[in-house]
Amino acid sequence: MLNGPTSRAMLAKHTGLSRQTTTQVVLELERDGWLEVSGKMQGKLGRSAPTYELTAGSAYVLGIRLEGEIAQIALANIRGEVVGEIAAATDPRGGTNVVRQIGVLYRELTDTLGVPRDRVKLVVVGSPGVVDPVTGHIDIAPSIPHLGDINVVDELRSEIGVPLTIENGVKLSALGELWQGVARGARNFAYFGVGRGVGMGIVADGKLLRGGRGAAGEIAYLPLGGNPFDPSGFASGTFETAANVDALQRRYEGYGGAAGFSVTEILAAYGQGEAAAVAAIDETARLLALAIGAVHAVIDVDLIVFGGSIGLRPEIVERVRGLLPRLMREPPKVEASALADRATLVGALGEALHRLHAELFGVEAVRRELTLSDLGKGRTPR
Numbered sequence: 248m249l250n251g252p253t254s255r256a257m258l259a260k261h262t263g264l265s266r267q268t269t270t271q272v273v274l275e276l277e278r279d280g281w282l283e284v285s286g287k288m289q290g291k292l293g294r295s296a297p298t299y300e301l302t303a304g305s306a307y308v309l310g311i312r313l314e315g316e317i318a319q320i321a322l323a324n325i326r327g328e329v330v331g332e333i334a335a336a337t338d339p340r341g342g343t344n345v346v347r348q349i350g351v352l353y354r355e356l357t358d359t360l361g362v363p364r365d366r367v368k369l370v371v372v373g374s375p376g377v378v379d380p381v382t383g384h385i386d387i388a389p390s391i392p393h394l395g396d397i398n399v400v401d402e403l404r405s406e407i408g409v410p411l412t413i414e415n416g417v418k419l420s421a422l423g424e425l426w427q428g429v430a431r432g433a434r435n436f437a438y439f440g441v442g443r444g445v446g447m448g449i450v451a452d453g454k455l456l457r458g459g460r461g462a463a464g465e466i467a468y469l470p471l472g473g474n475p476f477d478p479s480g481f482a483s484g485t486f487e488t489a490a491n492v493d494a495l496q497r498r499y500e501g502y503g504g505a506a507g508f509s510v511t512e513i514l515a516a517y518g519q520g521e522a523a524a525v526a527a528i529d530e531t532a533r534l535l536a537l538a539i540g541a542v543h544a545v546i547d548v549d550l551i552v553f554g555g556s557i558g559l560r561p562e563i564v565e566r567v568r569g570l571l572p573r574l575m576r577e578p579p580k581v582e583a584s585a586l587a588d589r590a591t592l593v594g595a596l597g598e599a600l601h602r603l604h605a606e607l608f609g610v611e612a613v614r615r616e617l618t619l620s621d622l623g624k625g626r627t628p629r
Contacts (some may be wrong), residue, residue, distance in 0.1 A: 252285040252298035273299060280305050281325075281607065301325050307362060308603050309409065310595030311349060311372040312416065313337070315390025315443065318345065320352050322362065323596050325603065331360045332592075342393030343402060350406035369606075370409050371599040373416035373591040374399070375444060377462045385413070387465070389482060390443065412602075416440075417554075418455055418464065419594030420584070421448025424552050426597040428585035437548045438584070439466070441535065441563075442555030445487040451546055469541060472534050490534045492556060499527040514562050531557070532566035539567070539581075540574045554584035 253261075259269040276282040283302045287295040303324045312319040314337065321332035333356045338344040357364050376388030376395070388394045404411045421438035424430040430438075430450070438448040447464035449456040456463045465484070472489025473480060480488055488494060492510055499513050500506050504523035508516070516524035535558075539551055553564055564583050571578035584590050 252288075252300045254288045254296045254298050256296060258299075303328065304362075304366065306603060306607075307367045308596060308599035309353065309367055309370040309407075310592050310599055311370065312592040312595065313345070313349070313372055313374045313391070314416065314591075315375065318349055318352060319592055320349070320356055321592055321596055322356060322360065322367070323600065325600075327596075327600055329596070330362070331356055333359075337391065339392070341391045342397055345391060345394065346397070346399070346402045346406050349403065353407055364408070367409050369599045369603050370403075370407060370411040371419070371595040371602075372403065372411065372413045373419040373595045374413050375416055377415060377460065377465065378413045379461065387467075387482075412598075414595070414598065415446065415448070415461065415464075416591045417446035418448040418457070419598065420554055420586075420590035421450055421552070421594065422455055422597055423586050423590040423592070423594030424554075424584060425450055427593050428552070428590060429582045430550060430552055433550050435546065435548045436550035436552060436579075437464070437542055437546070438552045438554060438590075439535070439538070439558055440555045441490060441553065441558035443492050445484070445490050445555075447542065449546060449548075456546075466538055466542070469538055471537050471541070486534070486538060490531060490538070490557075495527055495531050495557060498530055499523055502526045510556055510560070514560055517562055528562060528566060532563055532570055535563070536567050536570040536574055539571065539579070543575065543579055548579050551579050551581045552584055553581065554587070554590055559583050559587055 255269050255273050256266065258273065259266045262269065264272070273282060277284070277299065280302055282299045284297045285300045286298050288298050303326050306325040307330070308323055310321045310323070316337060317334055318337045319332065319334040321329055323329045333352050335348065335352060338348045357367065374385055374388065375390050376385040378385050378400070385394050385399050400411065400413055403413070417438060417440040420440060424438055425433065430436050433450065434453045436450050440446045445467045447466045449464050467484030467487035469486040471486045473485045475485045495510060495513060496508065499508060502523040504513065504516065504521070504527065513524050513527060517528045542548065553559060557563055561583065564581060568581050571581065586593050
């Protein structure tokens with residue numbers, strides 16, 4: 248049914264169940280409202296058989312992208328069709344104020360769409376920082392004040408009233424690219440998010456790598472670009488401090504560029520051949536190439552996907568590609584994200600749908616086989 252309307256005979260063939268058992272299961276799912284008859288299929292002997300598909304309004308999942316500048320929510324039905332979304336600037340007070348803000352957005356979205364909230368079954372949140380799987384606390388999330396002072400998992404579950412999981416946003420971006428983006432079909436790749444912060448999501452043998460404390464991929468703390476023994480780097484990380492947006496701007500000014508230039512302006516100057524911009528971009532690309540070399544030596548990836556306000560830029564991608572052959576014998580392929588700033592939201596929805604289908608039907612291949620409709624198609628304006 249992940250590929251559209253299906254007959255009982257086709258379900259029996261795909262599942263290996265007897266036709267009698269398949270018929271019983273289908274009728275029970277239809278009775279409980281999970282399946283509905285969608286049409287008829289002509290059989291070999293001229294008989295027609297009903298075809299079934301998932302009932303669109305039987306269940307929904309919620310994907311949330313939470314960042315320092317934006318709180319964004321999308322709602323998808325059990326078929327993977329996005330029915331609406333809503334966004335707002337993240338409450339600058341942080342902490343419980345952000346939790347309440349997400350609750351308000353959630354209720355506004357479901358009310359606007361007329362979706363009963365008891366049919367929203369799962370929520371997956373993409374957040375900055377590292378989520379402790381035991382305590383529910385988020386560490387290393389300086390972009391949202393006081394987020395580390397509360398049990399975010401418990402607070403959000405209480406606010407929304409739906410089973411909820413929080414995952415690092417960059418890791419969800421990796422899943423988004425695996426499912427709907429440039430990494431489709433890849434078994435081993437890494438997603439580099441390079442912008443205000445720096446992080447990485449790792450997919451190894453087709454599965455997301457989280458690590459013992461959920462901190463796998465925290466490349467912000469690689470000992471590159473500065474003195475890793477300097478305690479001032481404990482908060483943001485040595486590599487992040489050297490490779491993020493602020494570092495690029497400092498580097499550009501240090502090489503004689505104008506003060507206050509944005510990344511876009513620096514890259515425009517780079518395109519015009521300005522010496523300060525060329526030097527700043529080259530140094531940033533060199534640091535990113537070194538990080539790829541370190542990552543590749545450990546996990547042997549075939550593909551690097553760049554995202555974030557720096558990583559998405561073709562000037563950066565091309566410069567890194569040019570440096571890698573000087574750094575390693577067989578460099579991985581390097582591509583810019585196909586989903587851009589929507590990768591986290593797509594990954595959150597995909598993970599939520601995957602878990603919902605696995606829970607309801609024992610389906611483990613949702614992420615590979617199910618295709619989301621255009622994300623944002625049913626966007627709710629603010």
